[in-house]
Amino acid sequence: MTQDTTTLAFQTRGRGLLDITQPVRRWVEARAQRTGLLTLFVRHTSASLLVQENADPQVQADLERFFARLVPDGDRLFEHTQEGPDDMPAHVRAALTQTQLSIPLLDGRLALGTWQGVYLWEHRLRPHRREVVLHLLGE
């Protein structure tokens, strides 16, 4: 059994879901393991990781709309405002979703279901450079 790690950097386009399934899959498949466990970890507190439907883009738009209503920018509840009206909402959205994901590897492929994609969720309004650490255990 071996371990492998890398850090992938992504440039987001501002708030929204960025599909990172292909670059993640490429790195995993280049390791040529049959069975294993991939862990993704995002090194930020205003972005998160999500497994979601990859078929209808309306799903992603609806997710955004729901979270925008649930955690409104500029909510007067928040005192941490010096980094902008979208910063504290970004932290809350990160707390409500995931900083880390692990996905088993079966027969050399990630065990994602047919409709599952892996997304990096940017919660800030502006584009950011985000780092995702990958750890693969396999054989």
Place this chain on the structure above:
Amino acid sequence: MTQDTTTLAFQTRGRGLLDITQPVRRWVEARAQRTGLLTLFVRHTSASLLVQENADPQVQADLERFFARLVPDGDRLFEHTQEGPDDMPAHVRAALTQTQLSIPLLDGRLALGTWQGVYLWEHRLRPHRREVVLHLLGE
């Protein structure tokens, strides 16, 4: 150290929590490892995994009620409606909970607390067949 994987299929009874602690524990204990790490991964975007209280069934009913109020079926916010009024809420509920869980194995047993059970949470109203991939690292 070795790895083992399997895929368990569950027939849900429609929306609600399905206790999968026993089948998961059975599979893990049959592997006869002393120390390790179990990872569960659900291959769907409208169901999720949850560790929750296994004592009072009212806790599960209250969880359902809370999520039904937080993410109402048929909410006019949603544009992705062609799969039914409970489909987009199911995706949101999945985003708010977990697609994956990892649980350490200590002295040959899952490290669950006394009151912790492992649940598969069906978010669609109708029954579905759901697959959960298990990956066990152990020795």
Place this chain on the structure above:
Amino acid sequence: MTQDTTTLAFQTRGRGLLDITQPVRRWVEARAQRTGLLTLFVRHTSASLLVQENADPQVQADLERFFARLVPDGDRLFEHTQEGPDDMPAHVRAALTQTQLSIPLLDGRLALGTWQGVYLWEHRLRPHRREVVLHLLGE
């Protein structure tokens, strides 16, 4: 490759975030692994684990305020009330956050970003003793 496990116990001060980064880091670094994967698992259903900003304490206060508004104590929606008005909200808060976290180890250090800390989130009003199981895979 080796595995190591331990259980850390923390005394919380009642509802709020308890920074556990240092004790976790100390245990990990004493294992002297270069590359690996740390998994933390909380053995309770009314507390959770969170990676969040460690810079401005207002972020933590705002997180608390947001969750107190989202899941109000004593909400009439809840039937599970015999353990107190903050018990069912604690279960909901745990369902909305994480029971488990995994963090890769790179060059002998946890791959946390500059502003990331690891927190144990007590959701009950009163102080509790909480157990967090740590599992480290490494070499």
